[in-house]
Structure formats: structure tokens, C-alpha cells
Amino acid sequence: MxxxxxxxxxxxxxxxxxxxxxxxxxxxxxxxxxxxxxxxSGEVRRQQRKVIVIDPGHGGVDPGAIGRNGAKEKHVVLEIAQRVREQLRGRNDLEVVFTRDRDIFIPLFDRRDFARDRNAYMFMSLHADGFTDPSASGASVFTLSERGATSTMAQFLADKENAVDEIAGIKYSKDNDALARTLLDLVHTNTRKESDQLGSIMQQALRKVHRMHSRHVEEAGFAVLKSPDVPSVLVETSFITNLDEERLLTSDAFQNKLAVAISGGIKRFIG
Known part of the structure; x- marks a missing residue:
């Protein structure tokens, strides 16, 4: 009535x-x-001030990968994220926020939901991971795959990243019907296309300042990328378990190069 x-x-x-x-x-x-x-919702998201969420991987009880000289991934990626934010400072059309701005642990899906709760324009998770072979080197860019990883390395890294919650004693059920439906719907939404576009832009930007581990954007089932409505990528800046790249990752000059490349990619994506 x-x-x-x-x-x-x-x-x-x-x-x-x-x-x-x-x-x-x-x-x-x-x-x-x-x-x-x-x-x-997509039109509204684009008309408002664009929120860029940067996720410095690991933190707190989870140090991430550790280099031979003792450099910890969690510290390196936070430093790089801070440099990226500095590069983007002064842009009145966007706001850069971090999932963490200090040495604390945040569960994987909380990182994803952090971006969704803020109606983010894009989400980027930064890493400097390790591999069993210390000669592994180069940067990589990943988008989400719900069909399987595009390489053995991609599967290894996804499994390694997805297991970090166990360090803090957090368990998730694999029989999550809601998540399965979300992933199925994701294939048919514009979000996947935008994630692929963002990944391609980041691949091109990083290639200008560092060698790439793979010539193309990789795909794997990273839990942190499983957002149905926020374009999301994961960037492996280098392998911290490679002695030469550990030295690079802890140097101001290389961190600045990465920050310039990453911020340039973000600017290109948001227009």
C-alpha cells in the first residue's frame, strides 16, 4: 500500500x-x-574517485620468502608499495590505499574483501617470492585462473601463497559452494577482461625495467585474486631467493625503477 x-x-x-x-x-x-x-555499479565505480588498492604480500607472523642474505619478502614489498604510492601522489582523481601499512598479518580473503568493501577500481598484490631453484629469476604478472595454472612455476607459487593463512592457524573449507559459483560467474563478467587488460599493461611496464620470468601473463588460482567485481592482478617483482635479485630488491635504485614502472602501468590502466 x-x-x-x-x-x-x-x-x-x-x-x-x-x-x-x-x-x-x-x-x-x-x-x-x-x-x-x-x-x-560499473558506471558508478568509474565516475567516482578511483580507489587503487595495493596489497603488500605477507606480513606479521608470515615473513614470506627469505633471501640468502636474510632479506624478507614482507619488508621488501611494503617498501616497494610505499614508493608506488609516492609516485601516484598528487593525482586528485585517485586514492591509493594499502591492505596493510605495517608489519601485520592479514588473511588472504580479508585482503580481497578489503578492496571490494571500498569499491576499488583495481587491486594489485605485490610479492617477491622464492623458488626451490635459486637460479629462478625475473618478474611475473598473474591473473586468476579457475581452470588450472598455466605453468608448473605458476602452480607452485599459487600453492605457496594460498598456504600462508595456515601460518596463522586459519583454515578454509574447500567445499565452498558460494565461492565456486562466484568463480563460475567470474568467467562471464567484464571483471575478467579488465584483469587481463591490467595484467597485460603491467607485463609491458615491468618489461622495460627488468627481465621477465615469463614472456606472457601467467594464470593461477591465487586466493587473493578471487574477487568477482574488482580487476585484480598479482605481481612478482623478482625472486628474492635469487642472490643477485635479492641485492636488487633491497636497493633504493631498483625499488624506484619498479615503482616507476608499476605506477606507470596503473596510470595507463585508469586513464
Whole structure:
């Protein structure tokens, strides 16, 4: 039932368990003043100030990979993230926020949800991972795959990253029907296309300042990338378990090079 009071309508709605709920709504505009068309969530996201979420991997009880000289991934990626934010400072059309800005542990899905809760324009997880072979080197860019990893290395890194919650004693059920449905829907949404576009841009940007481990954007089932509505990528800046790259990753000059490349890629993606 609807009644009008002034410029508001009182709408009585039958509640599921019986009884009624009364809500107010603006009265319809006159025919000579048609209501504005409803904007999609994607349109709204693009018209507002763009929120860029950078996720420095690991933290707290989880040091991430550790180099032969003792450099810890969790410290290196936070330093790089801070340099990226500095490169983007002054852009009034965007806001850069971190999932963590200090040495604390944050569960993987909380990182993903952090970006969703802020209606982020894009999400980027930064890493400097390790491998069993100390000669492994180069940067990599990953997007989400729900069909399987594109390489043995990609599967190894995804398994390693997805296991970090266990360090803090956090367990997730693998029989998560809601997540399975989300992943299925993800294939049919524009988010996947935007993630691929972002990944390609980052691959091109990083190639200008460092060798790439793979010539193309890799795919793997990283839990932190499983957002149905935020374009997401994971960047492996280098292998900290490679002695030469550990030295690079702890140097101001190389961190600045990475920050310039990554921020340049972000600028290109957001336009």
C-alpha cells in the first residue's frame, strides 16, 4: 500500500515472517521531469574517485620468502608499495590505499574483501617470492585462473601463497559452494577482461625495467585474486631467493625503477 505525504511516499511492505514494514521513498517526479536513468555499479565505480588498492604480500607472523642474505619478502614489498604510492601522489582523481601499512598479518580473503568493501577500481598484490631453484629469476604478472595454472612455476607459487593463512592457524573449507559459483560467474563478467587488460599493461611496464620470468601473463588460482567485481592482478617483482635479485630488491635504485614502472602501468590502466 502506498500513501503520499508531502514529497515522500510511505510504502507498506509485507515482511517475510508476517507483519508489515513501512519505508519512505521520494515521490515520483512529474511527467515533464523524467527520472535520471539508473547507473550500473560499473558506471558508478568509474565516475567516482578511483580507489587503487595495493596489497603488500605477507606480513606479521608470515615473513614470506627469505633471501640468502636474510632479506624478507614482507619488508621488501611494503617498501616497494610505499614508493608506488609516492609516485601516484598528487593525482586528485585517485586514492591509493594499502591492505596493510605495517608489519601485520592479514588473511588472504580479508585482503580481497578489503578492496571490494571500498569499491576499488583495481587491486594489485605485490610479492617477491622464492623458488626451490635459486637460479629462478625475473618478474611475473598473474591473473586468476579457475581452470588450472598455466605453468608448473605458476602452480607452485599459487600453492605457496594460498598456504600462508595456515601460518596463522586459519583454515578454509574447500567445499565452498558460494565461492565456486562466484568463480563460475567470474568467467562471464567484464571483471575478467579488465584483469587481463591490467595484467597485460603491467607485463609491458615491468618489461622495460627488468627481465621477465615469463614472456606472457601467467594464470593461477591465487586466493587473493578471487574477487568477482574488482580487476585484480598479482605481481612478482623478482625472486628474492635469487642472490643477485635479492641485492636488487633491497636497493633504493631498483625499488624506484619498479615503482616507476608499476605506477606507470596503473596510470595507463585508469586513464
Amino acid at each position: 502506498t500513501q503520499t505525504e508531502g514529497n515522500q511516499q510511505l510504502v507498506t511492505v509485507q515482511a517475510p515472517g508476517g507483519g508489515a514494514v513501512v519505508a519512505t521513498a521520494a515521490a515520483s517526479a512529474p511527467a515533464s521531469q523524467p527520472a535520471e536513468p539508473v547507473k550500473s
